[in-house]
Amino acid sequence: MTRFFAAMILTCLALTATAEDVTTYTLDNGMDVVVIEDRRAPVVVHMVWYKVGSADEPEGQSGVAHFLEHLMFKGTDMLAPGEFSQVVAANGGSDNAFTSFDYTGYFQRVAADRLDLMMQMEANRMTNLALTPEDISTERRVVLEERAQVTDSNPGALAREQLMAAQYQNHRYGVPIIGWQHEVAQLDMPELTAFYERHYAPNNAVLVVAGDVDPQDVLALAREYYGPIPANADLPARARPSEPPQRAERRITYVDPRVSQPYLVRSYLAPQRQSGAQDDAAALVYLAELLGGSPFTSELGRALQFDTQTAIYTNASYGGMSLDATTFSFVVLPSEDVSLPDAEAAMDDVITAFMNNDIDSARMEAIRTQLRASEIYALDDAQGLARRYGTALTTGLTVADVQAWPDILQSVTPEQIKDVAARVFDRNSAVTGWIVAAQEDAR
Amino acid sequence: MLRMITILWLSLLASTAQAEIAIQQVTSDGGINAWVVEEPGIPFVAVEIRFRGGASLDLPGKRGATNLMAALLEEGAADRDAQAFQTELERLAARFSFRATDDTISISAQFLTENKAEALALLEQALIAPRFDQAAIDRVRAQVLSGIASDAVNPRSIAGATFDAAAFGDHHYGTSLDGTADSVTALTRDDISDAHRNALTRDRLYVSVVGDVTVDQVGPMLDALLGDLPAAGPPPPANVAFGLDGGVTVIDFDNPQSFALFGHAGMKRDDPDFFAAFIVNHVLGAGGFESRLMTEVREKRGLTYGISSNLAPMFHAEMVIGSVSSSNDSIAEAIAVTRAEWARMATEGLTESELDAAKTYLTGEYPLRFDGNASIASIMVGMQMIDLPPEYVINRNDFVEAVTLEDANRVAAELLRADDLHFVVVGRPEGLQSTK
Numbered sequence: 001m002t003r004f005f006a007a008m009i010l011t012c013l014a015l016t017a018t019a020e021d022v023t024t025y026t027l028d029n030g031m032d033v034v035v036i037e038d039r040r041a042p043v044v045v046h047m048v049w050y051k052v053g054s055a056d057e058p059e060g061q062s063g064v065a066h067f068l069e070h071l072m073f074k075g076t077d078m079l080a081p082g083e084f085s086q087v088v089a090a091n092g093g094s095d096n097a098f099t100s101f102d103y104t105g106y107f108q109r110v111a112a113d114r115l116d117l118m119m120q121m122e123a124n125r126m127t128n129l130a131l132t133p134e135d136i137s138t139e140r141r142v143v144l145e146e147r148a149q150v151t152d153s154n155p156g157a158l159a160r161e162q163l164m165a166a167q168y169q170n171h172r173y174g175v176p177i178i179g180w181q182h183e184v185a186q187l188d189m190p191e192l193t194a195f196y197e198r199h200y201a202p203n204n205a206v207l208v209v210a211g212d213v214d215p216q217d218v219l220a221l222a223r224e225y226y227g228p229i230p231a232n233a234d235l236p237a238r239a240r241p242s243e244p245p246q247r248a249e250r251r252i253t254y255v256d257p258r259v260s261q262p263y264l265v266r267s268y269l270a271p272q273r274q275s276g277a278q279d280d281a282a283a284l285v286y287l288a289e290l291l292g293g294s295p296f297t298s299e300l301g302r303a304l305q306f307d308t309q310t311a312i313y314t315n316a317s318y319g320g321m322s323l324d325a326t327t328f329s330f331v332v333l334p335s336e337d338v339s340l341p342d343a344e345a346a347m348d349d350v351i352t353a354f355m356n357n358d359i360d361s362a363r364m365e366a367i368r369t370q371l372r373a374s375e376i377y378a379l380d381d382a383q384g385l386a387r388r389y390g391t392a393l394t395t396g397l398t399v400a401d402v403q404a405w406p407d408i409l410q411s412v413t414p415e416q417i418k419d420v421a422a423r424v425f426d427r428n429s430a431v432t433g434w435i436v437a438a439q440e441d442a443r
Numbered sequence: 444m445l446r447m448i449t450i451l452w453l454s455l456l457a458s459t460a461q462a463e464i465a466i467q468q469v470t471s472d473g474g475i476n477a478w479v480v481e482e483p484g485i486p487f488v489a490v491e492i493r494f495r496g497g498a499s500l501d502l503p504g505k506r507g508a509t510n511l512m513a514a515l516l517e518e519g520a521a522d523r524d525a526q527a528f529q530t531e532l533e534r535l536a537a538r539f540s541f542r543a544t545d546d547t548i549s550i551s552a553q554f555l556t557e558n559k560a561e562a563l564a565l566l567e568q569a570l571i572a573p574r575f576d577q578a579a580i581d582r583v584r585a586q587v588l589s590g591i592a593s594d595a596v597n598p599r600s601i602a603g604a605t606f607d608a609a610a611f612g613d614h615h616y617g618t619s620l621d622g623t624a625d626s627v628t629a630l631t632r633d634d635i636s637d638a639h640r641n642a643l644t645r646d647r648l649y650v651s652v653v654g655d656v657t658v659d660q661v662g663p664m665l666d667a668l669l670g671d672l673p674a675a676g677p678p679p680p681a682n683v684a685f686g687l688d689g690g691v692t693v694i695d696f697d698n699p700q701s702f703a704l705f706g707h708a709g710m711k712r713d714d715p716d717f718f719a720a721f722i723v724n725h726v727l728g729a730g731g732f733e734s735r736l737m738t739e740v741r742e743k744r745g746l747t748y749g750i751s752s753n754l755a756p757m758f759h760a761e762m763v764i765g766s767v768s769s770s771n772d773s774i775a776e777a778i779a780v781t782r783a784e785w786a787r788m789a790t791e792g793l794t795e796s797e798l799d800a801a802k803t804y805l806t807g808e809y810p811l812r813f814d815g816n817a818s819i820a821s822i823m824v825g826m827q828m829i830d831l832p833p834e835y836v837i838n839r840n841d842f843v844e845a846v847t848l849e850d851a852n853r854v855a856a857e858l859l860r861a862d863d864l865h866f867v868v869v870g871r872p873e874g875l876q877s878t879k
Contacts, residue, residue, distance in 0.1 A: 082732065082742065138743070139745065145746065145748045257596075260589075260597075294529055296530070312589045382815075
């Protein structure tokens with residue numbers, strides 16, 4: 001009965017939370033505008049997101065989206081190479097950019113009254129980039145050094161690359177965002193400019209401004225700077241090759257002497273958040289929490305780290321913001337005297353037991369409460385909210401989907417979770433990887 | 444309860460925008476000092492707690508005890524074991540983190556207004572009455588040992604451990620706060636309890652509170668939360684001189700890139716020339732894409748994805764340190780360019796326009812840091828730990844502006860000594876050998 005009493009208290013928790021203050025608009029040239037007001041500090045984050053990422057690259061040109069992101073800091077018809085960041089810094093701001101499978105984003109964080117200048121420069125480089133062969137040859141070395149540092153010097157990252165390549169047989173999520181080394185080495189002016197001209201246009205972009213701003217002022221500035229840029233009438237649809245039905249389980253052993261302790265990864269293809277249909281994804285958020293969220297209270301943590309000392313670390317994860325089918329993943333780092341086959345069997349026993357038993361209602365309520373509270377904590381971070389909207393609008397979701405999401409999360413039932421779990425946990429769509437320092441560890 | 448209010452108007456660079464932060468200093472009836480900012484806009488509270496000392500207080504032969512103790516604070520307290528403790532934390536949707544660093548125990552807590560009494564009661568139990576159950580010790584110890592094993596094959600960790608050992612020897616800065624596999628394996632429950640009693644004491648406590656709370660509530664809240672901790676702990680360790688001479692140490696590691704960690708002795712945070720040094724280093728290697736090292740090593744030559752240098756004034760020593768990764772066939776060139784830039788800054792100094800650009804950036808960027816409850820709480824507790832008054836928030840940009848070109852270039856010549864730089868290089872670098 002105490003459990004029920006606790007749940008009763010928790011249902012009224014956080015109902016007072018104020019939602020973020022969001023205004024949206026679409027310019028005549030098709031550019032989406034999202035303004036998030038947060039007046040607590042005189043700071044603004046200005047972001048432009050393009051609905052293009054590495055999964056939109058032509059075959060054989062892996063890494064071109066990310067390479068272009070680097071080159072966007074070179075010159076334009078108005079700015080000398082490097083001047084963009086110099087001007088941001090000279091105004092006390094900081095800037096950077098990021099590339100993912102589904103989007104490429106550029107942002108500056110500045111005093112709120114510098115928004116005007118940021119927009120002027122960002123609008124300029126949307127269509128006026130002026131690259132030289134020297135820009136490209138020097139930056140290619142930088143990108144190859146980035147790959148050498150972030151991927152090739154990291155056995156875990158190399159293993160992930162192999163696992164993704166095995167997970168996606170046809171879709172470009174199987175190709176790394178930074179690109180394969182041998183393809184990046186070949187990228188040059190024609191590929192880079194073609195990609196830029198094809199995808200960088202207002203009707204393929206989302207402006208997100210968060211901070212100490214009046215939405216009407218932001219809209220006026222957006223009209224002034226982004227409004228005159230013509231839409232690209234030839235903008236290609238985001239048609240990507242889809243995954244065929246997967247009919248066989250895949251297994252990988254990745255051997256690298258730089259691995260300190262053997263571990264295993266299992267990933268399953270899983271549905272992503274889709275506009276107007278986010279229920280499966282919401283249920284998968286609970287599934288990841290229930291199976292491998294907290295090491296103390298999740299099914300894997302309890303069984304493998306508390307009831308037995310099978311593992312040192314366990315985790316289940318799911319990221320639903322993705323234009324196409326995503327993955328649901330497990331990681332288990334076995335204890336020193338536990339073999340990978342035994343650890344994998346123990347993990348599968350936990351998944352089987354979960355499917356055969358009722359879901360603990362107290363755990364359901366605890367996760368519900370955490371998700372509700374996370375909306376309150378999220379309000380402390382305007383830049384985080386900006387990223388939330390930018391990601392959503394470049395992965396096929398709408399502002400309405402973002403705003404419906406917290407309520408959809410609150411309404412998830414145990415039946416929904418079991419239903420989606422039964423569909424996702426299909427070993428024919430799974431990849432299992434053993435990551436070891438030497439072949440003999442894979443026994 | 445004593446109280447003092449400082450209202451800080453943060454003016455932004457050439458800007459009409461202003462931020463108002465009212466920092467209120469409170470002393471509780473029990474004598475605990477705290478800085479408080481009332482921010483009722485979002486229904487939660489952020490609390491930052493620091494204890495000076497941290498892993499420096501590890502007793503002889505017990506390296507890793509403080510770190511393991513801090514990791515165990517979330518593993519059960521009073522009548523709740525680890526799982527019951529975490530279940531309660533989840534029920535409250537509060538967020539606690541406990542971390543040991545070289546010289547501090549760092550505790551961050553965020554909790555909702557509506558159950559703050561329960562959240563604070565749970566946090567108090569974690570601090571005052573941690574259980575240190577043997578099962579939890581063994582479980583967390585295995586996690587720490589796993590991390591130590593992982594560091595042994597990580598180029599950055601190998602470089603860091605080599606550099607620290609050579610620079611600081613037997614001082615606690617010379618070894619990892621994680622301890623060694625042997626020292627951690629040997630730790631007992633008594634060792635953990637000793638570490639707890641020594642590290643969490645009221646004589647070295649710093650607190651900030653930001654969020655949906657009134658200043659009147661804070662004093663009683665802190666007395667209840669922290670009043671039962673021991674009054675005093677052991678003395679802090681002695682200071683140590685940076686003991687590594689200029690040169691190169693190559694450590695063979697089979698990797699396509701080499702990682703280089705480099706540095707020499709630095710400057711104390713309370714040195715009158717600190718702001719001059721801060722600006723010099725910003726121009727040299729801390730100013731992102733605009734820094735000379737990034738311009739020369741990355742932008743012009745494409746030798747690396749990133750390079751930086753940093754002033755590292757610690758509580759008991761000070762260094763200037765930096766790092767760079769480059770392919771095995773280009774790391775020697777990256778290092779040569781780094782040395783040359785180091786020497787150029789020392790001999791030629793910076794230009795008037797570089798000084799102006801650095802000041803504009805640094806003074807403009809500073810107020811942007813105060814953009815959330817959690818960040819304000821963290822900044823305030825950090826200021827307290829290095830004896831800065833609340834007014835520093837107002838004066839800080841004046842200190843930056845006051846640096847003249849003459850100051851900066853005098854300090855550059857004194858601080859930066861290319862011949863003293865020691866590079867620890869982990870990889871298979873071509874054309875580089877260990878000196879001596």
